[in-house]
Amino acid sequence: MSKDMKAKITFGVWGLVVGAAISMIIGFSWGGWVTSANAKNMTGEAILSSQAAICVAQFVKEPNSKEKLKEFENADSSARTKFIEAGGWAIIPGQKEAEFEVINACQTGIEALVKKN
Numbered sequence: 001m002s003k004d005m006k007a008k009i010t011f012g013v014w015g016l017v018v019g020a021a022i023s024m025i026i027g028f029s030w031g032g033w034v035t036s037a038n039a040k041n042m043t044g045e046a047i048l049s050s051q052a053a054i055c056v057a058q059f060v061k062e063p064n065s066k067e068k069l070k071e072f073e074n075a076d077s078s079a080r081t082k083f084i085e086a087g088g089w090a091i092i093p094g095q096k097e098a099e100f101e102v103i104n105a106c107q108t109g110i111e112a113l114v115k116k117n
Contacts, residue, residue: 051092052105058089059110073114080107 027033034042062068068087075083081103084090090098090106 048101048105051090051099051102052109054092055084055090055098055102055106056109056113059084059087059106060113062087062089069110069113072110077107080110084110 024033059065059068072080072083084103084106085098088098090103092098092102
C-alpha cells in the first residue's frame, strides 16, 4: 500500500470518528436524543401524571365532591392520604389497590383544587 493511500485511509477514519462525535454531541444537546434510562424516567413521570389526573377526575365526579373537598381541606397531610385511599379515587381502573406515588400525586392535585376554590 502506498504512503498516499495510507494517508487517505487515516484521514477518512479520523473524519468518521470526529463526525460521529460531533453528531452525538449535537444529537444529545440540541437534537432531543435521550438515553434509555432517561426515557424510562420520563415515561414513568408521564404515567404518574396521567394516573394522578385520573384520580382527581374521579374525585371531582363524585356526586358530593364539594362536601368531600371541604372535608379534604380540613384534614391534615397524613389524614388526606388516608382520605384519598379510603375514597378509592387513586385506584386506577384495572388495578386492585392504589399505589403510594399515585396517592401523593393525587393529593397534590386535589390541594390545587382547594386553592382554586
